[in-house]
Amino acid sequence: MLVKHVVSSTIAAGLTAVCGIALAILTSRLLGVDGRGDLALVLNAIGLVLPLTSLGLKQSAAYFIGKQDVAPSRILRVHALVAPFAAALTLAGSLLLLLVSGDRVVSGVLATCLFGFVLARIAFDYLT
Numbered sequence: 001m002l003v004k005h006v007v008s009s010t011i012a013a014g015l016t017a018v019c020g021i022a023l024a025i026l027t028s029r030l031l032g033v034d035g036r037g038d039l040a041l042v043l044n045a046i047g048l049v050l051p052l053t054s055l056g057l058k059q060s061a062a063y064f065i066g067k068q069d070v071a072p073s074r075i076l077r078v079h080a081l082v083a084p085f086a087a088a089l090t091l092a093g094s095l096l097l098l099l100v101s102g103d104r105v106v107s108g109v110l111a112t113c114l115f116g117f118v119l120a121r122i123a124f125d126y127l128t
Contacts, residue, residue: 048097055086061075
């Protein structure tokens, strides 16, 4: 049983590395030097703001499910209620950080990517 988990983890890590390399090549060719820098700025802004605005939802869910004090369905309902507000806070904080970080204004395309990325992260960071 342990071997099965080790093999599946190794395969997942390998696929993640291959996808990361492929994505790096693709973005460098499509975006160019300036575009990659803008993308890095957007992703770093989210990376700085997201831990602050996630409100500890994942950690609290793990704690209360582990203690078996609260039903998992109730925790999921609370997360579903809080997630849109936390995502809006993340988006606002990231945009504010981008605006004060330099003299360049982030293009509409990158702002749209930022918005889409934050929305995509809701399912992974707030609801799981």
